[in-house]
Amino acid sequence: MKRQLILEDGTVFIGEAFGADTERMGEVVFNTGMTGYQEIISDPSYCNQIVTLTYPLIGNYGINRDDFETIIPAISGFVVKEVADLPSNWRSELSLDEYFKQNNIPGISGIDTRKLTRIIRQHGTLKGALVSIDSNPDEVIKELRTKQLPTDQVKQVSTKSAYPSPGRGSRVVLVDFGMKHGILRELNKRDCDVVVVPYNVTAEEVLKLRPDGIMLSNGPGDPKDVPEAIEMIQGVQGKVPLFGICLGHQLFALANGANTEPLKFGHRGSNHPVKELATGKIAITSQNHGYTVEEDSIAATALEVTHVALNDGTVEGLKHNQYPAFTVQYHPEASPGPEDANGLFDQFMNMIDAAKVEGVK
Numbered sequence: 128m129k130r131q132l133i134l135e136d137g138t139v140f141i142g143e144a145f146g147a148d149t150e151r152m153g154e155v156v157f158n159t160g161m162t163g164y165q166e167i168i169s170d171p172s173y174c175n176q177i178v179t180l181t182y183p184l185i186g187n188y189g190i191n192r193d194d195f196e197t198i199i200p201a202i203s204g205f206v207v208k209e210v211a212d213l214p215s216n217w218r219s220e221l222s223l224d225e226y227f228k229q230n231n232i233p234g235i236s237g238i239d240t241r242k243l244t245r246i247i248r249q250h251g252t253l254k255g256a257l258v259s260i261d262s263n264p265d266e267v268i269k270e271l272r273t274k275q276l277p278t279d280q281v282k283q284v285s286t287k288s289a290y291p292s293p294g295r296g297s298r299v300v301l302v303d304f305g306m307k308h309g310i311l312r313e314l315n316k317r318d319c320d321v322v323v324v325p326y327n328v329t330a331e332e333v334l335k336l337r338p339d340g341i342m343l344s345n346g347p348g349d350p351k352d353v354p355e356a357i358e359m360i361q362g363v364q365g366k367v368p369l370f371g372i373c374l375g376h377q378l379f380a381l382a383n384g385a386n387t388e389p390l391k392f393g394h395r396g397s398n399h400p401v402k403e404l405a406t407g408k409i410a411i412t413s414q415n416h417g418y419t420v421e422e423d424s425i426a427a428t429a430l431e432v433t434h435v436a437l438n439d440g441t442v443e444g445l446k447h448n449q450y451p452a453f454t455v456q457y458h459p460e461a462s463p464g465p466e467d468a469n470g471l472f473d474q475f476m477n478m479i480d481a482a483k484v485e486g487v488k
């Protein structure tokens with residue numbers, strides 16, 4: 128069966144349908160990772176996005192029980208050059224086609240993903256739709272140009288109520304803006320007594336849980352669409368050590384008076400080099416973000432830039448000058464991707480231990 132991928136700039140791609148027989152609209156973005164498609168399709172930060180992978184053969188090791196980043200995937204659609212019909216791996220339980228059918232996600236293959244990626248790079252991120260071969264492209268293009276995509280993605284993917292993930296170590300309140308399981312895995316590995324809370328938790332509710340540390344998760348969309356989280360961060364920082372990842376990093380910046388802005392086409396891949404300014408050390412990192420903290424907005428705040436991207440010089444890490452609080456734009460939990468930055472979770476544990484002895488100031 129044929130299917131169309133239509134972009135708001137008027138480009139129409141025709142390819143083979145796989146996955147669910149349904150139509151979806153979303154922001155079209157590309158990821159350059161050569162492996163890790165299972166983690167990518169289950170990363171809640173891709174909510175409302177149609178993702179294309181630049182690596183040409185996808186699905187060859189199937190879908191397994193262990194590599195999910197969430198239970199219910201939030202991605203809107205998937206675009207590949209070639210999809211493997213017969214996955215081969217000892218852990219594989221489903222093909223990509225079967226998984227997408229089960230989760231009502233449409234896919235398209237047989238597309239020139241190099242051409243698509245070039246269009247996104249030149250035009251910037253743009254809206255697109257996966258529609259049936261019978262749809263009229265002109266009507267779809269008109270709809271893409273006039274219709275706004277939803278801005279409540281964080282609400283869509285965050286937990287509705289708090290739940291524990293118990294351990295015997297430090298109590299960490301993990302604010303779920305669309306949390307990847309990898310973050311919870313890293314905290315559990317360190318025996319943290321984690322309480323996962325919804326995105327709209329108040330500072331009072333967080334402090335009532337008597338946390339030793341607060342973790343701000345990744346999540347989809349524009350950080351400016353989550354004002355309640357900015358207020359919460361202002362109410363907890365300086366009282367408890369804090370660590371933020373990706374959307375959590377952007378929200379921390381906004382809470383301290385810095386600004387965020389959209390990148391032309393984002394950073395999405397598993398080999399983005401990042402430099403730590405204090406040591407000059409380079410880490411190869413996993414990234415997935417469409418927004419960035421505006422560098423010029425930081426000077427007037429109590430924040431300091433700790434890390435920068437080597438590809439384009441954008442801000443990749445921040446710390447607070449007075450409080451035990453630091454954040455990164457990239458993904459130290461990896462999944463997928465390199466684990467060079469995993470030590471940041473240990474840094475957070477050390478910060479928590481120091482605060483237990485010395486207090487937070």
Ligand SMILES: N[C@@H](CCC(=O)O)C(=O)O
Pocket residue numbers: 172344345346347348349350372373374375415416417418419
């Ligand atoms: N949604 C934010 C953050 C992504 C994330 O937290 O993974 C962005 O695209 O910049």
